[in-house]
Amino acid sequence: MTPTLLALIRPRIRSAAAAPAARRGLLALAASALLGLATLVPPAQAQIGSTAPVRIGVIGPFTGASADFGVPMLNGIRMAVDEINAVGGYLGRPLELVVKDDMADPARGRALSRELVDEKVSATLGFCNTGVAMQSLEVFQQAQMPLIVPCSTGTALTAKYPGPESYIFRVQARDAIQAPFMVDDILKRGWDKVAIFADTTGYGEGGFNDVVAALAAKNVKPVHVARFPLGVKDLTAELTAARNAGANVIFSYTVGPENAVVANGKKALGWKVPQVGAWPLSFPFFLDGAKDAAEGALMVQTFIAEPSNERRAAFLANYARKYQRKPAVPMAAANAYDATYLLMYAFLGIRDGNLTGKAIKEALEGKMKTYYGVVATYDKPFSLQDKDAITANMLYIGMVRNGAVTFAYPEDARRNLIVQRKQ
Template identity: 30%
Template sequence: MTWSSPLSRTPFPRALCRTLAAAGLLIAAAGPALADIPIATAGPMTGSLAGFGEQFRHGATLAVRDINARGGVLGEELTLTIEDDVCDPKQAVAVANRLVGKGVVFVAGHACSGSSIAASKVYEEEGLLMISPASTAPELTEDGSDLVFRVCGRDDQQAEVAADYIHRTMPEARVAVLHDKSAYGKGLATETRRKLAALGQTIALDEAYTAGEKDYRAVVSKLKQADIDLVFVGGYHTEIGLMLRQAKTAGLEATFMAGDGLMSPDFWGVSGGEAEGTLMTFSADPRKNTAARAVVERFEADGVEPAGYTLYAYAAVQVWAQAAEKAGSVDPEAVAAALRAHDFASVLGEIVFDRKGDVSVPGYVVYRWSEGSYDYASKLED
């Protein structure tokens, strides 16, 4: 297994690269510098979850543009490669290997937790640093990798907020917990179920469904038979939107709630307008952050609404660039050390990474969908 120096693209075994870097000899071995530093973003650029890929594309592209306009990183311009993993772990592994072959030194990706977990194994082995803008499964940062980070929170953190909200506002509700069997969906559902049970909430139904299907009437029927008041779903907007349409047709009046998998403007359309009142957890809206104001204006000038994970993708590139400057190198291990050693100003606010590569304060809140958009649930209740 080899790693290529970002300055020379000369292949070095990773162990040798560490030795040379420790001895201060890597620069001498690297040869003349190139005129660019290759980085990448990876996510679902096509397929049913392509909306998240578009958020990544817009966020990373503007971040690179802004950084290059200020002189780049260590005096060199960034070049951005965009890769499509279709939110499929096998495709993500193929993408990771392609990026290694291209000499990329940093990846702002991936989106779906299953893809990020699979790709991270390649990146760790080959010595490539990743910062996920959106993958929330705890397992991503639990294996001790020193090259894996994320700028979003974790499922156990958003599950705590969801469970607290459910128990506080609907303490007598009969709750169903569903998931789509994915690393993200199952993980979020499991954490939410556990936290609800600890609060004494009644879990009347626990069910899995298959992502990508078009008919969820059997699941809806079980929800009706169990007299469910609230349905918590670990999954993505495409299936949840269809489930909502079929639930309304069947006369099910239960409230639906999910995590950040609903953070797509396509959700309302998929639901056929039946998402009124649907709840979701996500961080406090970064678009309203003072630190993001100028960047949001540049997005809007480009005709882009920086919703969902757009600003998270921007922040992933932003903090990597700052860490590289602090490290005085784009060597992935040097940048990883800098990421853990410093605080970073970003469009999301101050970012501090812990030993695992997680951010210290994700700040999840509850939103409610209404009339095609979403707002803070507490604000709508006031």
């Protein structure tokens, strides 16, 4: 470990012992991250060579309808980068973010992806919307530039290219594991007459297919299917048809205010059936848009904003202190934070300073030290064949209670005390 890093770490460790509990957790997380980085830095090379910034692309919807989870993603990335730069960055080179706002527009996202390639960033973190990401994957793949996706869950993202060739990585639960996870839960509860409400975007289409496949694996067919475009304001007719079909649960797959349209429509009809779905049911568009109609909704989560252990308590405290508010979508912030550290750990596995796309790809696929993250403990998160870091054992069922997301099951809250590893 370098003297500079020791100087940074020791005061934090000494002060942690005397600090209040919440601050102690924050200091523990900072010290852990610093120690982890320190053990990876080559002592001789850390002090020599280029001091030019390592440029990292960031792309996502930071304004517009999807900004409610795009901004927390960006904030999680920035928080990690600030911590990394505080201990010297990569071999003495600071990390510099090149941020592009795709505004959830596929054509704009593709054009901005080309800009990132032209601006020669070393790698890119980003995408929240599956439809936007799908239009841009080819740009990164052809440029042999690693892309790590912290938010978008569309199954197709990491399936488009054969594993050994693919430069597309993800630190998020793909829909192909979210859908069966939720299907298993609703069938255990006896909700077997499923109505699916899915939008017609790439996200909705992929999620719809994953839900149908997960139901089919259990020999269940949906009793009603409703497809709708983004922006729909009234789904009364479709909800009435689902009720008449005997549905006892609604599985919604959409990323925007349309989830709230479903909930409010049910309430207006006086139809008290549960609403379940993927992680967008934890977004402000749903929680604020549906208010009391959102109560009891269930969704899949990798991260629930409760201080269940020191790592998570520290992350939440640090985020609130840095941005003067809680993350609007905690899962987006936490997954992005972890994705940034995983990229940094890959960089630190490249000891000659030559951050080519191929070198970064190979480091991500197997040359990294274990990273003790917020969402999970990442021990070999990727491989030549597997580009998804999150597995089903890392998932939880969240429930809307009093306008916030908490654990649906006490046993999940207890399980969350132990940070999971990939299975």
